[in-house]
Each structure stands twice: as C-alpha cells, then as structure tokens.
Amino acid sequence: MENSAAALIGMGLAALGFAGSGVGLGTLFGKAIEAIARQPGAEAQVSKYIWIGMAFVEAIALYGLVVVFIIMSKG
Amino acid sequence: MTLISSAIASEAAQASAEPKMDPLHHFEVHKFVDLSLFGFDISISNSVLWMWIACGFAFLFFTQGIKGGKQVPGRLQSLVELGYLFVLEMAEDIIGKKDGRKFFPYIFTLFYFVLFCNLSGLLPGSFTPTSQIIITGTFASIIVGFALIFGFYNHGLHYLKFFVPSGIPVLLMPLMIPIEIISFLARPVSLSVRLFANMTAGHTMLAVMFFYVLTLPIFASWLPFGFTVVFTGVEIFIGFIQAYIFTILTCVYINDAIHMH
Numbered sequence: 001m002e003n004s005a006a007a008l009i010g011m012g013l014a015a016l017g018f019a020g021s022g023v024g025l026g027t028l029f030g031k032a033i034e035a036i037a038r039q040p041g042a043e044a045q046v047s048k049y050i051w052i053g054m055a056f057v058e059a060i061a062l063y064g065l066v067v068v069f070i071i072m073s074k075g
Numbered sequence: 076m077t078l079i080s081s082a083i084a085s086e087a088a089q090a091s092a093e094p095k096m097d098p099l100h101h102f103e104v105h106k107f108v109d110l111s112l113f114g115f116d117i118s119i120s121n122s123v124l125w126m127w128i129a130c131g132f133a134f135l136f137f138t139q140g141i142k143g144g145k146q147v148p149g150r151l152q153s154l155v156e157l158g159y160l161f162v163l164e165m166a167e168d169i170i171g172k173k174d175g176r177k178f179f180p181y182i183f184t185l186f187y188f189v190l191f192c193n194l195s196g197l198l199p200g201s202f203t204p205t206s207q208i209i210i211t212g213t214f215a216s217i218i219v220g221f222a223l224i225f226g227f228y229n230h231g232l233h234y235l236k237f238f239v240p241s242g243i244p245v246l247l248m249p250l251m252i253p254i255e256i257i258s259f260l261a262r263p264v265s266l267s268v269r270l271f272a273n274m275t276a277g278h279t280m281l282a283v284m285f286f287y288v289l290t291l292p293i294f295a296s297w298l299p300f301g302f303t304v305v306f307t308g309v310e311i312f313i314g315f316i317q318a319y320i321f322t323i324l325t326c327v328y329i330n331d332a333i334h335m336h
Contacts, residue, residue: 051316051319052316052319052320052323054316055269055273055313055316055317055319055320056269056320058273059265059268059269059272059273062268062269062272062273062275062276063268063272065272065275065276066268066271066272069275
C-alpha cells in the first residue's frame with residue numbers, strides 16, 4: 001500500500017475517538033439532568049460542573065485530532 | 076496598519092481564485108518582519124500581530140470600562156466589574172482567600188489573554204494565537220514548572236510526599252508512585268493540547284463549512300451557511316469555556332503547590 005493511502009486510512013481511524021467522547025457527553029448530561037430532576041435547588045451548582053466536565057470530555061475527542069495532525073505531517 | 080492592510084490584500088488575492096478545500100489555511104504563520112536576537116527567531120508574524128491586537132482589545136475594554144468609575148455603574152462598567160469579580164472569586168475559591176489574592180494578578184492576566192486570543196480568531200481574516208501549540212505549550216510548561224518549584228520552595232523535600240498517595244498498602248507503592256509521577260508529567264501536555272486542539276478543531280470545522288457555502292449550488296448552500304452562523308455562537312462559548320478551564324486548572328496546580336493534598 002502506498003504511504004499516503006495508509007496515512008489517509010490512519011487519519012480516518014484516529015477520528016473514531018469521537019465515539020468515546022459521545023458516550024462521555026451522553027453520560028455527563030444524562031446524569032446531570034437526573035441530578036437536577038431529583039434536586040432542583042442544586043441546578044446552579046450542577047450546571048457549573050456540567051460545563052467544566054463538558055470541556056474535559058470534549059478535549060478527549062480532540063486528542064484524536066492531534067493524532068490526525070501528526071499522521072498528516074508524516075503522510 | 077500597513078501590516079494589516081497588506082495581510083488583508085493578500086487574503087483577498089487568494090479569495091478571488093477558485094475556492095479550494097484548505098481548512099488549515101487559517102493556521103499558517105506568515106512572517107511580516109524578519110528579526111532575530113542572539114540566534115533566536117523573534118520575527119513579527121501574524122501570530123504576534125494578533126496577540127498584540129488581542130492584548131489591545133483587552134486593554135481598551137478594561138480602561139474604557141473603568142474610566143470615570145461611577146458609583147452606579149453603566150453597562151460597560153458592569154461588564155468589567157463582573158469580569159473582574161468572576162476571576163477573583165475563582166482564584167479565592169480554589170487557592171484560598173489570602174493566597175488567592177497573591178496570585179490574582181497573574182491569573183487575571185492569563186484568563187483575559189487566553190479569552191481575547193480565542194475570541195479574536197473569530198474575526199474574518201484573523202489568526203488565532205492560541206491555536207499554535209508552541210504558545211499554549213509555553214504557557215502550560217511555565218505554569219507547571221512554576222508550580223513544581225513553588226511546591227519545593229514552600230515545603231522543601233516534604234513536597235516529594237505529593238507523589239505518594241495516602242491510604243494505599245505499602246505493597247502497591249512501587250506501582251502507584253510511577254503512576255503519580257507520570258500523571259504529574261502529563262499535566263503540561265494535557266493543559267496545552269486541550270486548548271490548542273479545541274481552537275484548531277473549531278476553526279477547521281468552520282473553514283470546511285465555509286468551503287461548502289462557496290461551492291454548493293444556491294439551493295443547498297443555505298444549509299452549511301446556517302450551520303456556520305450557529306457554530307460561530309458555539310465557538311464563542313467554547314472560547315470562553317476553554318479560557319475558564321485553562322485558568323481553573325492553573326489555580327488547581329498552584330493550590331497543589333501551596334496546600335498539599
């Protein structure tokens with residue numbers, strides 16, 4: 001296989017990291033909504049932590065993007 | 076000003092050509108003035124220029140907002156006071172009342188520098204300084220290096236206990252201590268890559284969508300166009316939240332150096 005073709009396949013595979021981040025976001029928001037439904041008074045507190053957590057979870061998917069860039073520079 | 080106008084002219088010359096898929100074009104660094112000092116490259120590039128512009132925006136925002144200093148604040152002054160208290164509360168909450176005040180100037184500067192760099196990238200024809208890993212990496216390694224030195228300065232050799240988790244059987248120590256050390260060494264990497272990757276990904280996504288706005292026929296191009304409008308709003312939010320995360324983690328690392336966990 002040519003190098004560039006292998007690089008393209010690798011870049012596509014590295015993009016699969018989004019799946020894990022999707023699961024993480026689903027769990028995060030699902031649990032947060034559950035928490036707010038049980039204890040509506042804590043909404044301000046919980047939503048502050050949702051946004052912090054969301055930024056962390058999203059960043060995990062973007063590490064995949066960094067791998068794509070590394071492969072792109074080699075391919 | 077000639078720098079900016081020449082940059083815009085070169086952008087316009089490229090835009091008039093046939094649109095081609097090049098979503099990473101936004102992140103190319105061009106040198107405007109070649110300079111070097113003791114062998115180091117200190118050229119003025121578009122990255123440096125947009126950092127200056129972001130600093131200028133931040134400076135103007137705060138000096139104009141606080142000018143006069145009325146008892147009953149107007150709209151802009153309220154915003155400035157809100158922004159000030161937001162960072163002050165963050166520093167005092169995490170680091171503690173007394174030590175938080177001590178580090179507040181640095182944390183405040185860091186937050187607003189990162190925030191304005193993130194947001195300046197959304198202006199048409201601009202450049203996002205925080206989308207370069209060298210810039211975020213420099214910040215992150217300075218912060219973590221400072222936290223490490225400050226920890227040893229505060230606690231002396233007792234700071235080594237930071238790497239020994241408490242409440243773990245002694246048999247597990249050979250396993251846990253390397254893990255703790257690796258997780259400490261991963262701090263600057265994760266701190267810098269998080270900001271850099273978020274900024275790069277958002278702007279790349281916008282660039283891909285703009286490409287489809289230009290190339291698709293008119294009956295379909297409204298779809299990516301609407302998406303870019305929504306996504307610009309999301310980008311403003313992400314720029315804010317990433318600046319927040321960056322500073323909050325800085326506070327956490329400095330707090331670790333002062334009060335060992």
